[in-house]
Amino acid sequence: xxxxxxxxxxxxxxxxxxxxxxxxxxxxxxxxxxxxxxxxxxxxxxxxxxxxxxxxxxxxxxxxxxxxxxxxxxxxxxxxxxxxxxxxxxxxxxxxxxxxxxxxxxxxxxxxxxxxxxxxxxxxxxxxxxxxxxxxxxxxxxxxxxxxxxxxxxxxxxxxxxxxxxxxxxxxxxxxxxxxxxxxxxxxxxxxxxxxxxxxxxxxxxxxxxxxxxxxxxxxxxxxxxxxxxxxxxxxxxxxxxxxxx
Numbered sequence: 001x002x003x004x005x006x007x008x009x010x011x012x013x014x015x016x017x018x019x020x021x022x023x024x025x026x027x028x029x030x031x032x033x034x035x036x037x038x039x040x041x042x043x044x045x046x047x048x049x050x051x052x053x054x055x056x057x058x059x060x061x062x063x064x065x066x067x068x069x070x071x072x073x074x075x076x077x078x079x080x081x082x083x084x085x086x087x088x089x090x091x092x093x094x095x096x097x098x099x100x101x102x103x104x105x106x107x108x109x110x111x112x113x114x115x116x117x118x119x120x121x122x123x124x125x126x127x128x129x130x131x132x133x134x135x136x137x138x139x140x141x142x143x144x145x146x147x148x149x150x151x152x153x154x155x156x157x158x159x160x161x162x163x164x165x166x167x168x169x170x171x172x173x174x175x176x177x178x179x180x181x182x183x184x185x186x187x188x189x190x191x192x193x194x195x196x197x198x199x200x201x202x203x204x205x206x207x208x209x210x211x212x213x214x215x216x217x218x219x220x221x222x223x224x225x226x227x228x229x230x231x232x233x234x235x236x237x238x239x240x241x242x243x244x245x246x
Contacts, residue, residue, distance in 0.1 A: 001209065001238040002046065004078075004194070005039040005231065006221040007032055007069070009062040010052040016222045022056060028225045032065050033072045040073045042231045046098070047077045048196075048219045054082025055103065063091075070096045080127055080164075084109070089116050093123060099161050103127035104137035107146050110154045121159035125194075128152070130181070131168040149188050162216060163189060166196040176204050179211050192216035201228045205237055 007014050010022070014029040029035045036047055049069065053061035060066075060082045070077060079092055080101030092100050105112050106126035116124045128148040129136050135144045135151055148165065165185050167178040177198045186193045195208065196219035208215055218238070223229040 001205075001215060002194075002217040003044070003205070003231070003234045003238045004046055004048045004217055004219045005044050005224055006048045006050065006196070006219050007035055007039075008050045008052055008221065009065055009081075012062070012065060015052070016225060017052065022052065026222075026225075033068045036069045036073050039231065040075050043235045044075060044231065045235075046075050047073065049077055049079045049081075051079070051081030055080070056082075058082055058084060058104075060088060060091075063095075066092075066097070067095055078125060080125075084112070086112065086115060086119075089120070089124070093120055099123055099125050101125045101127050101164060103129060106155065107135050107137055107144055107151050110151075113155055113160075114158055117158040117160060122161045124158075124160055125162045125164055126151075126155065126160060127164040127166065127196075128185070129166045129168055136168060148185060152185075152189050160191045162192040162194050164194045164196050164219070167198060176200055177208060179207070182208075182212050182215060186212060186214040194219060196221075199223050199229065202230070202233055202237065205234055209237075209240075 013027050014032045014035045015025045015027050017025050049066055051060050051062045066079060076098035078099035078101055079097045080103055083089055083100055083102055084105045089100050102113055128151055130148050135146050135148055137144055167181055177195055182195055193215055194217035195215055199220050200223050220229055
């Protein structure tokens with residue numbers, strides 16, 4: 001299991017949102033590059049970057065900040081938010097992003113995901129952000145009538161690097177992971193599954209290890225920034241679960 005610190009970018013700053021609400025933000029740093037270096041220094045082996053403005057507006061808004069982070073750290077980076085055509089996917093890959101995450105496109109435009117996986121095998125992730133059993137899109141502003149399992153079935157056979165699963169009701173709430181939902185996702189696909197949202201502390205990492213041992217990774221945000229989760233401790237615990245697979 002790999003532990004992945006999140007850096008959510010809004011208006012050039014490193015923030016965390018409450019259940020994806022753009023008006024319910026907490027600013028943790030005016031300098032995302034310094035924050036990225038901090039997590040790298042503490043032992044992180046990769047970073048999860050989200051362009052929040054891009055996710056809502058449908059086009060990337062933090063290319064300069066992401067490029068600066070890529071130049072400032074040596075560990076690989078995955079990026080999502082507002083990436084909805086091949087040009088933007090290619091731009092990020094050429095910038096040095098290791099994995100590009102498609103969210104809205106995974107539901108609205110599965111043919112784009114298939115094309116991207118063909119051109120960049122094992123470089124594309126999809127993000128399934130679920131509220132009340134259905135995938136939300138456009139930065140979680142709009143709700144679809146598509147279930148996460150239906151979205152997965154539509155992309156069967158794609159050379160995806162991973163599936164990032166988020167229970168929106170738990171994002172930024174530190175209420176613990178939705179074990180039942182995570183288990184259903186891991187059972188439905190052979191693609192590595194990464195959990196995002198709900199981690200409140202080290203006990204949640206232990207619970208995931210014991211209850212959903214198939215999970216490949218965990219993205220940590222608010223608990224990390226608030227000091228309720230110690231990154232080196234989490235990394236040490238996660239390393240005991242065996243080799244990382246994604």
